[in-house]
Amino acid sequence: xxxxxxxxxxxxxxxxxxxxxxxxxxxxxxxxxxxxxxxxxxxxxxxxxxxxxxxxxxxxxxxxxxxxxxxxxxxxxxxxxxxxxxxxxxxxxxxxxxxxxxxxxxxxxxxxxxxxxxxxxxxxxxxxxxxxxxxxxxxxxxxxxxxxxxxxxxxxxxxxxxxxxxxxxxxxxxxxxxxxxxxxxxxxxxxxxxxxxxxxxxxxxxxxxxxxxxxxxxxxxxxxxxxxxxxxxxxxxxxxxxxxxxxxxxxxxxxxxxxxxxxxxxxxxxxxxxxxxxxxxxxxxxxxxxxxxxxxxxxxxxxxxxxxxxxxxxxxxxxxxxxxxxxxxxxxxxxxxxxxxxxxxxxxxxxxxxxxxxxxxxxxxxxx
Amino acid sequence: xxxxxxxxxxxxxxxxxxxxxxxxxxxxxxxxxxxxxxxxxxxxxxxxxxxxxxxxxxxxxxxxxxxxxxxxxxxxxxxxxxxxxxxxxxxxxxxxxxxxxxxxxxxxxxxxxxxxxxxxxxxxxxxxxxxxxxxxxxxxxxxxxxxxxxxxxxxxxxxxxxxxxxxxxxxxxxxxxxxxxxxxxxxxxxxxxxxxxxxxxxxxxxxxxxxxxxxxxxxxxxxxxxxxxxxxxxxxxxxxxxxxxxxxxxxxxxxxxxxxxxxxxxxxxxxxxxxxxxxxxxxxxxxxxxxxxxxxxxxxxxxxxxxxxxxxxxxxxxxxxxxxxxxxxxxxxxxxxxxxxxxxxxxxxxxxxxxxxxxxxxxxxxxx
Numbered sequence: 001x002x003x004x005x006x007x008x009x010x011x012x013x014x015x016x017x018x019x020x021x022x023x024x025x026x027x028x029x030x031x032x033x034x035x036x037x038x039x040x041x042x043x044x045x046x047x048x049x050x051x052x053x054x055x056x057x058x059x060x061x062x063x064x065x066x067x068x069x070x071x072x073x074x075x076x077x078x079x080x081x082x083x084x085x086x087x088x089x090x091x092x093x094x095x096x097x098x099x100x101x102x103x104x105x106x107x108x109x110x111x112x113x114x115x116x117x118x119x120x121x122x123x124x125x126x127x128x129x130x131x132x133x134x135x136x137x138x139x140x141x142x143x144x145x146x147x148x149x150x151x152x153x154x155x156x157x158x159x160x161x162x163x164x165x166x167x168x169x170x171x172x173x174x175x176x177x178x179x180x181x182x183x184x185x186x187x188x189x190x191x192x193x194x195x196x197x198x199x200x201x202x203x204x205x206x207x208x209x210x211x212x213x214x215x216x217x218x219x220x221x222x223x224x225x226x227x228x229x230x231x232x233x234x235x236x237x238x239x240x241x242x243x244x245x246x247x248x249x250x251x252x253x254x255x256x257x258x259x260x261x262x263x264x265x266x267x268x269x270x271x272x273x274x275x276x277x278x279x280x281x282x283x284x285x286x287x288x289x290x291x292x293x294x295x296x297x298x299x300x301x302x303x304x305x306x307x308x309x310x311x312x313x314x315x316x317x318x319x320x321x322x323x324x325x326x327x328x329x330x331x332x333x334x335x336x337x338x339x340x341x342x343x344x345x346x347x348x349x350x351x352x353x354x355x356x357x358x359x360x361x362x363x364x365x366x367x368x
Numbered sequence: 369x370x371x372x373x374x375x376x377x378x379x380x381x382x383x384x385x386x387x388x389x390x391x392x393x394x395x396x397x398x399x400x401x402x403x404x405x406x407x408x409x410x411x412x413x414x415x416x417x418x419x420x421x422x423x424x425x426x427x428x429x430x431x432x433x434x435x436x437x438x439x440x441x442x443x444x445x446x447x448x449x450x451x452x453x454x455x456x457x458x459x460x461x462x463x464x465x466x467x468x469x470x471x472x473x474x475x476x477x478x479x480x481x482x483x484x485x486x487x488x489x490x491x492x493x494x495x496x497x498x499x500x501x502x503x504x505x506x507x508x509x510x511x512x513x514x515x516x517x518x519x520x521x522x523x524x525x526x527x528x529x530x531x532x533x534x535x536x537x538x539x540x541x542x543x544x545x546x547x548x549x550x551x552x553x554x555x556x557x558x559x560x561x562x563x564x565x566x567x568x569x570x571x572x573x574x575x576x577x578x579x580x581x582x583x584x585x586x587x588x589x590x591x592x593x594x595x596x597x598x599x600x601x602x603x604x605x606x607x608x609x610x611x612x613x614x615x616x617x618x619x620x621x622x623x624x625x626x627x628x629x630x631x632x633x634x635x636x637x638x639x640x641x642x643x644x645x646x647x648x649x650x651x652x653x654x655x656x657x658x659x660x661x662x663x664x665x666x667x668x669x670x671x672x673x674x675x676x677x678x679x680x681x682x683x684x685x686x687x688x689x690x691x692x693x694x695x696x697x698x699x700x701x702x703x704x705x706x707x708x709x710x711x712x713x714x715x716x717x718x719x720x721x722x723x724x725x726x727x728x729x730x731x732x733x734x735x736x
Contacts, residue, residue: 032688048649048650049648049649049682049689056677066735068677068679069680069734069735070735072679073680073734073735076680076681092682223735247736279415280412280417281416281417282416300734309424311437312440312441312444313408313410313440313444313458314460317410317417318417320400320401337734339715339733347715350733361729363718363720365705365707366668366705367437367591368438368591
């Protein structure tokens with residue numbers, strides 16, 4: 001076992017944490033550094049990554065992987081505002097099991113007294129299921145040989161639509177949920193979850209951050225966004241702060257928005273970028289982007305370029321050309337990811353830049 | 369137009385080349401540098417990448433993209449031995465059109481007198497179709513304002529199997545082709561192609577390199593390999609040189625090969641790497657690799673890791689862990705590419721290293 005840990009940054013034995021987990025077997029705990037100031041160290045037990053106690057439950061609940069990634073990575077970004085990566089160690093949620101989360105996501109009923117979604121009500125016009133998923137993230141500090149739980153983040157995703165059938169084999173109806181109504185339901189659920197967590201010894205006193213994520217409708221081409229969060233020190237939630245994330249698909253349809261709008265600059269830059277590479281290479285099937293904004297400022301952009309098949313030499317030249325045009329036209333100071341792929345989503349190359357770097361990296365995938 | 373060319377490395381007007389192409393309109397030609405000593409500059413005409421005159425024909429002939437990439441990138445590697453990238457500029461094949469190549473790949477018949485595959489013969493036991501694809505690559509030099517064709521590489525892929533039906537709606541039969549027989553057919557085709565090219569003005573005197581690629585059988589999990597090449601200065605092919613490429617799928621089944629074998633060291637290193645990461649993360653669906661050998665020495669390795677769905681935090685930690693283990697266990701001095709993807713081939717992250725660097729790069733794909 002010892003040999004396995006040579007590359008890990010620290011080895012601690014964790015009597016106290018393990019007692020809190022109700023597990024008295026001896027475990028060897030370490031953390032794994034992500035090698036950057038802006039990413040968390042994570043917890044390793046007996047040489048294995050410590051996975052979430054509710055691992056997979058969100059996927060079972062019918063979410064797409066894209067939606068889950070969006071939720072999960074957005075939640076980490078919220079967490080970073082409250083628990084700085086240079087101070088805290090990230091741990092996948094260890095206090096809420098799959099069973100608990102499934103109970104909580106259920107409609108309230110005799111069978112599910114803990115259910116946080118409303119009882120079904122009228123068969124012809126049922127109450128919405130507001131809550132879609134719940135995710136726990138733990139934040140630890142290390143003192144000597146010991147990791148202790150110092151904070152928790154609970155992400156709550158609410159639906160913007162719900163589906164129902166009036167009879168078992170009948171048609172499926174879709175109803176929109178008002179954004180304010182869904183958010184209110186998410187906040188009410190957060191208040192109840194807070195009370196439940198305060199009754200557990202391990203989470204009685206730690207700060208608990210709640211963040212509400214609003215799913216996009218089924219017809220939307222972009223994921224949802226985080227809309228509000230709060231930090232609870234005591235038993236009550238005091239005040240929710242608004243989170244202003246927006247995701248925009250580029251190129252967008254012409255609007256009447258004034259040209260001085262910051263977002264329109266980004267749109268124009270992207271359009272210039274796209275025109276350049278479409279002019280340079282024949283038969284590009286599509287150049288699109290997702291731009292994310294935080295408080296009205298661009299916070300990142302993911303570009304997808306779909307190509308007809310290109311030979312290795314074409315892909316090499318194209319990728320290099322894309323990098324040059326990205327440098328010239330795409331906004332600086334934010335992370336950029338450009339995926340070059342076949343029309344059936346087979347990755348051919350990637351060009352990317354971290355937010356804090358001016359330099360792009362590129363890689364062309366190879367075949368033997 | 370001028371503005372489009374600002375980032376390109378040189379602007380040349382090309383009377384002579386254009387005359388050779390039989391095209392007297394004025395075109396603005398430039399080259400695009402790939403920014404490395406070991407990759408070719410490529411030709412750009414009127415701000416557009418100059419694509420092959422036979423573009424797409426090989427895909428039309430029923431090749432998989434993987435097999436085409438393997439053929440195409442292997443051909444460039446052969447070319448580099450004869451036409452060094454620091455001296456020569458790469459141009460996608462401009463002298464053999466799709467029509468010509470399709471004529472040459474046909475079975476010889478009244479309709480296809482130029483066909484290089486043998487006539488069908490007996491319906492019940494037809495002659496094999498030896499030739500699968502033909503690709504042209506051009507190598508130019510620049511002198512003053514002028515690019516001139518200085519060399520050509522012709523890749524010829526031969527089949528290791530062929531399929532036939534005895535009657536129109538009947539069953540399909542598959543027959544293996546002896547390796548030596550297929551290679552002999554490829555070499556005979558090269559001799560004929562050389563004679564045809566020597567009759568064209570542009571290719572009358574330049575050195576022409578022929579390289580024979582042997583396709584893997586349909587049941588093979590790895591692509592084919594280049595097996596022989598020759599450089600013809602005159603009208604006859606003098607001597608074929610053997611090319612010793614091998615592609616191996618790892619982990620491989622235990623063999624009785626002696627443990628001092630170089631390849632077995634690579635296998636052992638890969639197995640150590642795989643065991644480490646499989647121990648560290650639960651539910652990996654598969655860790656496999658393709659190792660390529662040139663003259664018995666490892667020349668590169670592509671690793672594919674299939675994961676069950678992971679959250680963003682899991683993927684971040686996993687990718688970083690994979691990088692450390694790659695540094696520790698995978699062979700140095702050759703290019704390594706590690707693809708981390710879902711079981712349905714959706715890319716999640718990539719870890720890679722160029723052959724001439726000790727450092728790995730990694731990128732985790734994001735979603736908004």
